[in-house]
Amino acid sequence: MSSVPDPLVPVLAVVGTGLIGGSFAAALRRVGQVGRVLGVGRQPASLQRARELGLIDEIATLPQAAARADLIFLATPVGAMAGILQALAPHLRARTLVTDAGSTKSDVARLARDVLGDRCAQFIPGHPIAGSEMTGPEAADPLLYHGRKVVLTPFEDTPGADQHRLIRIWEATGARVHLMDPAAHDRALGCVSHLPHFLAAAFMAQVVRADDADTRLSLAGTGFRDFTRIAAGSPEVWRDIFFSNRAAVLQELDDFTQVLDAWRAALDDDAHPETLETLLEQAALARRFWGGRNPTS
The missing domain is CATH 1.10.3660.10 (6-phosphogluconate dehydrogenase C-terminal like domain)
Known part of the structure; x- marks a missing residue:
């Protein structure tokens, strides 16, 4: 499906282009709700493969993603989150929204507050309850989130407009969004x-x-x-x-x-x-x- 004139996500940065991150990009591309997709990761071969598969349009660094993206999707192990947020923080634009796909939320919320400080409202912790034992860009599936639950645990000071925006983005993938307390x-x-x-x-x-x-x-x-x-x-x-x-x-x-x-x-x-x-x-x-x-x- 071709992109609509004004997609929900003009520029998406996916940090971790395997099953979870690749599927997120593919799902939004499938419904024409993403413009350009930047891929960020630790393994050049995996990023190149994601590009060959059409999951991403170009390879970027964390600072480049922070400076250019409208939405940054962190699909990495929870243990890598601190270093990623620290690299993003100095370059993060005021209108850039950040979310993650980690399976735990209390620690991610604490980390966001510690690293991002008064800008942590730009971060909305999330957890798509979907997956597979398969890994890597080849495992990406544009229908992975269709009909699945996605939990968001926004901060008290998260702007309502940003929260609604992320809900609309997830719903575009076919997911059903639920709001919960992290604990x-x-x-x-x-x-x-x-x-x-x-x-x-x-x-x-x-x-x-x-x-x-x-x-x-x-x-x-x-x-x-x-x-x-x-x-x-x-x-x-x-x-x-x-x-x-x-x-x-x-x-x-x-x-x-x-x-x-x-x-x-x-x-x-x-x-x-x-x-x-x-x-x-x-x-x-x-x-x-x-x-x-x-x-x-």
Whole structure:
């Protein structure tokens, strides 16, 4: 689709042109709501590939992005955010809006206040709840965000016009925007996103350590594949997520351990097999009910 005369984002800078950043640019380009796209990153080969794929129009530095872009989208590991904001800050134009795609929000909000100071209102923390185990520019998908939730956690002093502008931009990608408090976001995502990835990765590690790992994996079916799929995600990204949301993940691990102990006791109880069946039935009903309300999950 060709660009409209006045796109929502005349100049977009994407810092990190892999799955998340590349998909954001591709989604806006698909609906003609972006003009020129600048790509910023640490790996020249990845940036060149993003350019070849048409995800970006040119390669830029962080200072160039800050000086030229109307919107800067940070699609990088949370651990890299401090250095990026420090590089952007001296060159940031007054009308430039900055947002991110990090999976944790409290630490990002604190960082923005520390680095940007009284200009932190130009930064609106965000988290698109969409993704894949695939990485790199080749994984970019213009429909990645279609029908998906995007959480924004604006500051109290974020101008309403800027907040509305970013909501319109995300809605142009097909996403559904939700506003949340950063701490509430981190608690919820610690449960439904971060802990599942932690468990999937730990379980995968257990399987491959077994003496007969090859035999086990050769017999694994769709259930094993579905359960462990997310363990293939970027180790760097997930390391940063776990440490940045450590308190919530540790609390969820404690809660899960209590549940696991109860289920183990039910499995060990030969006299009352109905206890385990009841637990399984409760879990099955909960999953079926949730699945019916979330057709895009």
